[in-house]
Amino acid sequence: GAVVSQHPSRVICKSGTSVKIECRSLDFQATTMFWYRQFPKQSLMLMATSNEGSKATYEQGVEKDKFLINHASLTLSTLTVTSAHPEDSSFYICSGTVSNTGELFFGEGSRLTVL
Amino acid sequence: AQKITQTQPGMFVQEKEAVTLDCTYDTSDPSYGLFWYKQPSSGEMIFLIYQGSYDQQNATEGRYSLNFQKARKSANLVISASQLGDSAMYFCAMRETSGSRLTFGEGTQLTVNP
Numbered sequence: 386g387a388v389v390s391q392h393p394s395r396v397i398c399k400s401g402t403s404v405k406i407e408c409r410s411l412d413f414q415a416t417t418m419f420w421y422r423q424f425p426k427q428s429l430m431l432m433a434t435s436n437e438g439s440k441a442t443y444e445q446g447v448e449k450d451k452f453l454i455n456h457a458s459l460t461l462s463t464l465t466v467t468s469a470h471p472e473d474s475s476f477y478i479c480s481g482t483v484s485n486t487g488e489l490f491f492g493e494g495s496r497l498t499v500l
Numbered sequence: 501a502q503k504i505t506q507t508q509p510g511m512f513v514q515e516k517e518a519v520t521l522d523c524t525y526d527t528s529d530p531s532y533g534l535f536w537y538k539q540p541s542s543g544e545m546i547f548l549i550y551q552g553s554y555d556q557q558n559a560t561e562g563r564y565s566l567n568f569q570k571a572r573k574s575a576n577l578v579i580s581a582s583q584l585g586d587s588a589m590y591f592c593a594m595r596e597t598s599g600s601r602l603t604f605g606e607g608t609q610l611t612v613n614p
Contacts, residue, residue: 419601426609428591428604428605428606429545430604431601431602478543488547489602491545493542494544494545
């Protein structure tokens with residue numbers, strides 16, 4: 386199946402710094418990329434949906450100025466957590482698809498720890 | 501609005517036995533897809549099985565089968581001949597054809613005992 390490469394897999398940063406997470410679709414063109422956040426022992430919560438070349442659509446309660454999403458090409462989407470705080474510590478996972486009804490391919494996830 | 505419910509936070513099963521993980525859903529969209537994913541402790545999401553709302557037959561993939569009861573809006577996952585490696589978190593998810601997003605249930609932590 387198609388592969389979405391996500392990195393870094395783990396990142397530890399100091400409070401107040403910014404962290405960038407990348408998702409690359411290696412063998413398909415992801416027209417749409419979804420970004421999820423997962424707290425321990427909880428479900429995946431959709432943060433935002435991004436379509437290549439346009440601004441991301443954020444879910445209610447997700448701060449767009451804090452979680453910057455860029456989907457500049459069909460093979461790369463990035464999530465930047467700006468001015469990270471300990472409460473932003475979580476597992477972030479991306480998922481790409483070719484079309485609205487196409488199969489979804491998940492990245493391996495990134496575990497962020499903010500000290 | 502769509503909603504996915506998994507009422508079993510944790511399930512235990514003996515190795516080699518079958519286990520059913522429950523999932524109910526709610527949607528007003530007549531066209532939708534139902535998914536099951538496995539998430540081991542490493543965090544990756546592993547696709548297991550898919551059922552379309554118009555599919556006449558219940559989906560099967562190896563040891564996984566989906567008990568799809570459309571009128572009851574349930575899509576339970578059946579794992580046959582459980583293995584120790586099946587111990588993981590299992591998520592049911594739904595995707596309406598009118599939108600591309602995937603909405604997940606709360607998950608069920610499955611533990612397979614030797």
